[in-house]
Amino acid sequence: MSVDTTTESAPAPKRGRNILLGLTLFGLLAALWLALGLSTNAFWTPGNISNLLRQGAMTAILAVGQTFVIITAGIDLSVGAIVGFTSVIVAWLLQAGVPLWASIILTLLMGVAIGAFHGFGIVRMGLPPFIITLATLTSLRGIGLLITNGSTISINHEGFTNFSRTDFLGVPSLFWMVILVAIPAFVFLHLSRFGRYLFAVGSNSEAARLSGVNVNRTIYLAYILSATCAAFVGLLLASRIGIGNATQAEGWELQAIASSVIGGTSLFGAVGSVHGPLLGAFILATINNGANLLNVNSFWQRIITGLLIIVIVYFDQLRRRGSR
């Protein structure tokens, strides 16, 4: 049939966009490392690099979990609070004499439960993600403070607290944890059908539903993964500082969201990757680290971070508009 309606001027395929963004961010990270290496002697020391990798590791894991949620066009404001809360839980369990392996599993399950609660609030109660996770943000801090009676629980388990200081093959264990999370996360988001479903739900949940996607289950899944990543970070933090304290990790949810957004995730949903937020988290960590080394006032660090978010996301928007 020769119905030659003019071929609409569809844009060229944008296969490379994700990869391109990844490369740009990687370039930015490399440039930062190079510049800091040239301007301070302290940067390229094994101690500092290990420190940097440890600093970035926890935000990176939070950001990956957060990205799953943002891809569904949701938001998880509770992750910082979950980190603080679960650090209390694991300290409490260890103090009560629960074996280490059981404490870890129970803490992670606590993350699963919190995520499932978020899913319940969104799917069954019809609450906006912003509201339900904001509510758990404040409540979890409160529950954590109640458990500890406003103070901290110190952890006397040597093996647990030493873990964060150990290296494996010359790389900090905490950074290995990022890889441990990132590889399954990559498989899940980019290679499995559930990853596709996250994107579909974030793009148009009704179309996804009518295509047989279990939208409710997908939403549960996203929030459970995010909260479980946060609980995992809670374990790492408890190991690093050796205490359980509900007020720890204040504002980390914003760090995680910022990392994710810098990494190319769209807050409108349906756009995002695993490598993006990882790079975003380490860019933020490098800026903080570099600012410390250069003796920049820590107040300035916050300002710089804010400006950086604007600049990076603005350039991403420009590129997207150009490609449409």
Place this chain on the structure above:
Amino acid sequence: MSSLEELSHRHDDQAKRADTVPRGAAILELRGLQKKYGLVEALKPATVTFLAGEIHAIVGENGAGKSTLIKLLTGVITRTAGEVFWCGKPVQLATPTEAISRGINAVHQEVVLCAHLSVAANMFLGDEMNRYGMMRKGAMEKAAQAVLDDLGFQLPAAALLGSLTIGQQQLVATAKAAMRGIRFLIFDEPTAYLTRQESAQLFRLIRRLRDQGVTIVYISHRMEEVFELADRVSVLRDGTHVGTRLIGETNETELIALMINRTIEQIYHKEKVAIGKPIVETKSLSGPGFEDVSLTVRSGEIVGLYGLIGAGRSEFALGLYGRQPVKSGEIYWEGQKVEIPHERKAMDLGIALAPESRRDQGLCLNLPIGLNINLPVFKRLSSGLVIRKGDEAENAERQIRDLRIKTPSRRVLASAMSGGNQQKIVIGKWLSHGAKLFIFDEPTVGVDVGTKAEIYRLFGELLKRGAGIILISSYLPEVYELSDRLHVFRGGRLVASHDHRAGTHEDVLTQAIGI
């Protein structure tokens, strides 16, 4: 003087009053107007004259250049070459502001108003009545109500816009444009989502504006509307202006021939397929929006559901598909009694639904075409948790090829496609799923004649494979010509049934409206 005219005179003191032309004289002349995107010539040099106080229809397939022309006229894009004369003087029309200041306005298919504001607030948006810097809410409501009453719309000015149907919102958008003292008003497929009554109200308004000397450009795929409304009609094909006719000197056959070089019989091409055993049978099925619907779909058969929008056809389809809970009644699938509590059950049985709204229900617009096509079948394309990349690509490529979806790649976003190609993506989703019963809800809304013919041909293919089709449409010629059995819905109930081409158009219409 009517309240509409009073309000529109609020704007008459502006500069545009200066350049008036007598009724019937050329108000807007396009001479060799051309638009290129890179190497693609979206509009080949076109010379068209619009007369003051005429209704000028523009017809053509999707991609024929209609949207390009509208965008040029409203200043959304700038021309590559050619000249535009407004009231005899050359003008730029480089920005939307310039177009609006000259009195050129467009009413779009998708309503662009604020759902959370009242009807009155929307009508006065950007042009509020003020006194001492405070808005005169009461006065605006009163004035808006007067205009609405005057137009016979029977809409409450104080109601929230979001509480109205899409059709009613469209009427508000038109009333708003009419209030702004326009000289030249472009309608882009305005009736796509309107019920018959709403269309009639809109037509009354359009004629009235014409009688006041406003020039109307009316773009539509619906031939009967063009003949009902227009004074003259221009045809575009492949970016070329192929002719302008006085409406009295042309007919549907000639226009279609100009548009696509094919006849009506060739468009509504109906395959003769032997009708087999029942695939699905509903008995007194009731649910939200439909009641006591009993019908049967056999293999090789197209069952048409005709009715006004809101008559319960789409609701019935969603109920059958498990999207809406069914209250009572029974569903038999190939003779077996079944329950369909959710969409996946329907899919597992072998039901496919191409829903009414591509934008809201059919497509994930900001995702690639390939992902959209594969969405229902990712389970089949996966080994364990992981998707087999090769099969994923192959399945998408095959649908794109078979359905002739015009795209350079399966990775292009669905939003970049035209209406017709988007509809093909929705259909492609279900071809790979291998369903036995296909429900097509308004499959040809906003789709050009050529793509329509392709979609109808596809129906034939599906029937030959032994599938059954439920075809829901508000476009009577389509269901009338294609259905082996035609059911008419009114007020949520199935009120009449016809065999293929039994009963006249008028009969069916009367049954649907209920007079």
